[in-house]
Amino acid sequence: MQSIKQAPAPRRGLSLFGFLDRHFLVTAAWPSLIIMLGITLIPFIVTIGLAFTNYDLVQFGKWHFIGLDNFSQLMADPQMPVIVFNTAYLVIGTTVADTVVGLGLAILMEASFRGVGFFRTLYLLPIMTAPIIVALTWRAMFNDNAGWINYFLSLAHLPQPTWLGDPILAMPTVIISDMWTGVCFQAVLLLAGLLAVSHELKEAAVTDGANRWQVFRHVTLPSIRPILFVAVLLKAIDEFRKFEGIQILTTGGPGIASTTLNLQIYDTGLFYDQVGYAASYGVLMVGMIAVTAVAIWFFLGRSR
Amino acid sequence: MRPSRRIGVLRVGLLTAGLVIVAIPFVWILLTAFKFQVDAASIPPEIFSPFTWTNFEKVFQGPYLQSLGNSVIITVGTTIATLVVGVPAGYAIARGRFFGRRFLAGFLLFSRMVPPVIFIIPLFLFFHELGLIDSFVGLILAYLSGLLPFTIWLCASYFSDIPLELEDAARVDGCSRFQAFLRVALPLAIPGVVIVGLLIAIAAWSEYFIPLLLAGPYTTPATVGLVDFVGVDSINWGAMAAAALALAVPVFFVTLLAQRGLLRGLTAGAVKG
Structure with missing residues (x-):
């Protein structure tokens, strides 16, 4: 029980380290979440969105929404x-x-x-x-x-x-x-x-x-x-x-x-x-x- | 239900026959790598032909050597990045409640289901804007899309096997949560983390689809470089086999050295998932 003399977990309310430590799980998880949002979820949503456009790599400046045209072309x-x-x-x-x-x-x-x-x-x-x-x-x-x-x-x-x-x-x-x-x-x-x-x-x-x-x-x-x-x-x-x-x-x-x-x-x-x-x-x-x-x-x- | 002797013999016979089928492509690579170009393409094929080192000389003098170097950079970078970001996230998933936990857990499943071809076109466009095409940073980021969920998932299963009491004791003794993770939970999870690291490294080393689109002359890894031996009208099978051998041999050694751990790592996700 010697350890009782030691200070408990640092809880200095205003320091950045104290804040990060109290929210350690969030701090540990969020870098992954942010990366996955950026490299999978947002691209996924963009792909769904692109399906309603006439975007192409040759004249990509001139794209616009074309509704369901791609899908009717797909069906045909x-x-x-x-x-x-x-x-x-x-x-x-x-x-x-x-x-x-x-x-x-x-x-x-x-x-x-x-x-x-x-x-x-x-x-x-x-x-x-x-x-x-x-x-x-x-x-x-x-x-x-x-x-x-x-x-x-x-x-x-x-x-x-x-x-x-x-x-x-x-x-x-x-x-x-x-x-x-x-x-x-x-x-x-x-x-x-x-x-x-x-x-x-x-x-x-x-x-x-x-x-x-x-x-x-x-x-x-x-x-x-x-x-x-x-x-x-x-x-x-x-x-x-x-x-x-x-x-x-x-x-x-x-x-x-x-x-x-x-x-x-x-x-x-x-x-x-x-x-x-x-x-x-x-x-x-x-x-x-x-x-x-x-x-x-x-x-x-x-x-x- | 003691297996009889006859069944035992049949079992070993079938397993050996299976191994012969498994071995044939490896034998082809090994023999072809040491053939002259004429012999490698002879019709009908010759199984054994005169021995030569010329394929290896060709492979290690050309751009393939640089692409092997690129593969090493990408593999090391991806493994470190994935572990640094993914291991704490696996710990967080295993250990409790925080804002975003359910979302993260659901997202792991989602990203396992959606194939890379769905992400890759927008990634290509974003990376083009950001100047990340043909850069190691961009490639490593893109590799994370598949490997990070895998890492988080496996690490979460390893951490949840570690008794919470150990960390509680450390906290009573004055450790912060971060110290409890770093000094108590992480050392106990190290065997698992090493296996995850090996599996990620092998996956990154073998990746072809992502660098095919996002790499360029400065960053092409060996998997993409390998296909350069396949010309439009003729294939230099000997050089291709020699290059393939250079790509496969390191992974072979890792597999044979760490087979027990790799077996456990491959199955852990499926058994617990």
């Missing part, structure tokens, strides 16, 4: 339904494929056996590799003539498709290359959930005569549902912003066969300089993300 745009379809194709395709295969991988890594740490570590490496490296490497692997994939297929006397040049195959190619990292990512997240499932509960189910599948279906799956929800939500949201894996691999082509909203906004706004029109695509994208998040919450996130 023959590319729009294709791009929305591609985006849904990518998001649903990768989320389902990555999560299902990732769950399988997580189940394989769940058991404790000698060397399991080795596998868990090595499956981290694709997640940590820069997406641009992944994209460039897969572009080389999928090359028609010089790529390894068609070379292996030729050794096995299988047909060798032009992966990146075929409108039907372009999106599946993007999804396959996405799985290389995505499966590992989902596996790492879901593994954490699997390892937290109560052993007593599983053994009780076995005692009651449940087989492996029943234990998985009725004990494990309900226990990991919260983390499954987060993993699926994060994956789906991340796929909306997927850039390198499309831009570098297929450049959105052939034609617009693998162009998603993310690429379309980038191309329209920053390549063709039609910022206002790009922003209306942005509003469409934000709406699509919101619908996706609500749908995932409805199927996986609701507490039952």
Whole structure:
């Protein structure tokens, strides 16, 4: 109790330090808030606003509000339904494929056996590799003539498709290359959930005569549902912003066969300089993300 | 439900087969980086070809070396800035009530949902006005848009694991709130903060989209510089692979050294969120 002699926390009412200390939590939090207002919220609002203008980067002095013109142009745009379809194709395709295969991988890594740490570590490496490296490497692997994939297929006397040049195959190619990292990512997240499932509960189910599948279906799956929800939500949201894996691999082509909203906004706004029109695509994208998040919450996130 | 021996063998077999698939692109990079340009583009591909260092000589003599330096500056700057601003904010979220808390917490979720392409066009216009295009300050600010919410979120989860009693005891002993944070809570949270720092550094090192738009000749990082090896009509795969190797190897070492912590950091956000 020696410390009782010391002065209590400084409370000099007028000094700046005393003020900051009494309001320490606010002082600690507000720099973050101000930065985030400046670099995300205000730009977000500006983008929504730009959707109602004819702003472009070539004659940016002469912009004015044009009401809903961008949106009526959007509705009449023959590319729009294709791009929305591609985006849904990518998001649903990768989320389902990555999560299902990732769950399988997580189940394989769940058991404790000698060397399991080795596998868990090595499956981290694709997640940590820069997406641009992944994209460039897969572009080389999928090359028609010089790529390894068609070379292996030729050794096995299988047909060798032009992966990146075929409108039907372009999106599946993007999804396959996405799985290389995505499966590992989902596996790492879901593994954490699997390892937290109560052993007593599983053994009780076995005692009651449940087989492996029943234990998985009725004990494990309900226990990991919260983390499954987060993993699926994060994956789906991340796929909306997927850039390198499309831009570098297929450049959105052939034609617009693998162009998603993310690429379309980038191309329209920053390549063709039609910022206002790009922003209306942005509003469409934000709406699509919101619908996706609500749908995932409805199927996986609701507490039952 | 003891796993039988047969299942054990099947498990290791499947995991090994998966690792082979994971390894193939890495093997391609490693082999291609040491090939002559002719061999790297040969049709049909040659898996093994004569060995050469020429790709590395080319990569480390050209502008790519400067872009690696830029990547280091951006990564270090972003990591420091994010931690200095984000760690106290994470503490504030974990520790109590203040004006703006609910807004900040909701905002973290919001900024996780909205993709960078939505922010980037206005940021480009603002930065153009402010002269922040092609500047390290501007790039670091833009990187914060994704990394700061992530940091605050993870740090909040680490701080809320630290018993409040410890800080209360320090306050009774005469510490100010700031001192209680700096001398009691922060040292206990350091292992978590280090992991957050590593994850931010890896993310900043790997970022491509933001610098593609906001960087310029003086600040181009290696991720953007890497694409310069992809010409309009021909790709120098050997040089590209050598450059990719230079970009990937540091991250590999960090991952292998800190794998346990990184695994925990990657999953903490999801488990608690």
